Amino acid sequence: MVTRFEDLFPGLRGSPYQVTAPPDPSYNCLAWAAGVTDAWWWPSGDPQQVYWPSGVPREETLGAVAAAFATLGYATCKHEGVEIGYEKIAFFANAAGVPTHAARQSSKGRWSSKLGQLERIEHALRDLEGAAYGVVALLMKRPLPIGSETAERGRTIARLA
Amino acid sequence: MASVPLNQLSATSPTETIEQRFRRLEAAWISETGHLSSHEAIVNHPAFREIISMRDAVIPFMLQDLAERPRLWVWALPEITRADPVSPGDGGKVAKMSEAWLRWGREHGYQW
Numbered sequence: 001m002v003t004r005f006e007d008l009f010p011g012l013r014g015s016p017y018q019v020t021a022p023p024d025p026s027y028n029c030l031a032w033a034a035g036v037t038d039a040w041w042w043p044s045g046d047p048q049q050v051y052w053p054s055g056v057p058r059e060e061t062l063g064a065v066a067a068a069f070a071t072l073g074y075a076t077c078k079h080e081g082v083e084i085g086y087e088k089i090a091f092f093a094n095a096a097g098v099p100t101h102a103a104r105q106s107s108k109g110r111w112s113s114k115l116g117q118l119e120r121i122e123h124a125l126r127d128l129e130g131a132a133y134g135v136v137a138l139l140m141k142r143p144l145p146i147g148s149e150t151a152e153r154g155r156t157i158a159r160l161a
Numbered sequence: 162m163a164s165v166p167l168n169q170l171s172a173t174s175p176t177e178t179i180e181q182r183f184r185r186l187e188a189a190w191i192s193e194t195g196h197l198s199s200h201e202a203i204v205n206h207p208a209f210r211e212i213i214s215m216r217d218a219v220i221p222f223m224l225q226d227l228a229e230r231p232r233l234w235v236w237a238l239p240e241i242t243r244a245d246p247v248s249p250g251d252g253g254k255v256a257k258m259s260e261a262w263l264r265w266g267r268e269h270g271y272q273w
Contacts, residue, residue, distance in 0.1 A: 008196055026231045026255045028198040039253045040233075045200030048245060049236050051253025060199065101198065116196040116203075117233060132196060 005115075011127035020112065021120035030065070032114035033089045033102035034072060043068065043099070062138050065091055065099050074140035080125055082109045086141040090125055093137035101133040179218050186212050204236050213240055224266040225273035231259040238262050 006013045030041035031051070039051040043064040053071050057064045066076060069089060077083075080090060082105065090111065092101040103111040103125060111125045129135045177185070190208035197203055212219055220241065223234035235258040239245055246265040251257040266273070 023195075024231075025233050030198060038256060040198075040200075040255055041253065042198055042200050045204075046252070048247055048249075048252040049239070049258075050200045060201070116194070116198050117191070118195045 005119075005121065008115075008132050009128050010130055012123060015124055015127050017121055017123040017127065019119045020122050021114075023118050024114075024120075025117040027114060028116055029102045029114045030068075032112070032120065033104045034069070041068075060098050062091060062093055062097060062099055065102075066138060066140065069140050073142040075142065077139050077141040080105075080136070080139055082107070083141065085144055087144050088139060088141040090136045091138040091140070092128065092133040092135060094134035097137065099137075101128065103128065179215065180222055183212060183215065183219050183222050200236070203233065209237065213237055216241055220266070221271055221273050224263060224271055227259040227263055228273060231256040235259055235262055238265075 003012075005017070024037075026040075027037045028040050028042065031037065031039050034041060040049075041052060042050045042060075043052055043056070043058055044050070044060045045052075045058075047058075052058055053068050056068045056071065066074075074089060077086075077088065080088065088105040090103050090105070091099055092103075093099050101113065103113040103123075105111055105125075106122065110122050112120060112122050113128060114120045125136060186208040190206050190212070193208065194203045194206050203209065220238070223232070223238060226232045226234055233255065235247070235255060242265075244265060246261040247258045248261065251261065
C-alpha cells in the first residue's frame, strides 16, 4: 500500500523511513532544522504571523536562509556525508531556486524532516527530492557543542580509528 | 497526493451546512498544503481563500479547533476579524498565537 507520504514523495517507496513525531502545526521544517519546536520559521510573511531571525532579509531565497542559519553558527559545506564533530542541515529548493524545505542530519547519517504541518519523519536525504520539494540545493554544517553526547562519541571513534 | 480541482472547492451542496463546507475546504487545504512551509503558498491556496471569504461564520469553528490544539487558523483570523491580539514578539509562535486568539474570542463573546 502506498502511504500518503509515498504519494507525496515517491522516493520513499521501498525505502526505510519512519514517522518520529505526530502532526503539529506549531513548528515547521526550518524551525526543526534550527532546533526549535514552538515557532513557524519562514523567510516571508508578516512578522506577526511568521518567525524569522531579526536582521536577516525576509525574502524567499537560499541566501536569506543561509544568512538565518549563519546566525546559529552554520556555514555552507559541500558534502552531505557524516562528519564527526559536526551537525548538518540540507535545504531543498524548487526549479526557480526558491527554498521549499529543510532537513537535519542525525548522527547515523539519516535525516530528520518536519513536513510542514504534518508529521516528522526520519529518511534518506535524497528520498524527499521530487515534485513536492525540488532538490537539495544547499548544505550547511556547524561544530557540535563540546560535551554533547554525539560530539563525544564522534571524538572517541576518531581517536580509536 | 491528488490535486483538488478548483471547481470542486466551491461545489457547495444545497444541504451542506456552514460547518460541513468549512470542514470540506479545510480537508482540501490540508491535503494540498499540509507538507508545505511557505506562508505565502499556504495562505494563498484557493481553499484557504474560500474559507476566508466565509468571514465571521467560520470564527467559532476556528476557535473550537484552537481550543483543541494550536492550528494555522491564527493566520486566517486577523484577515477575517481585522484584529491582532498577538503580543509583539510572539509572531510565529503558533501555540502562543492560538492562546491569544482564544482570549480574544472569549472577550468578544464567542462560544465554542
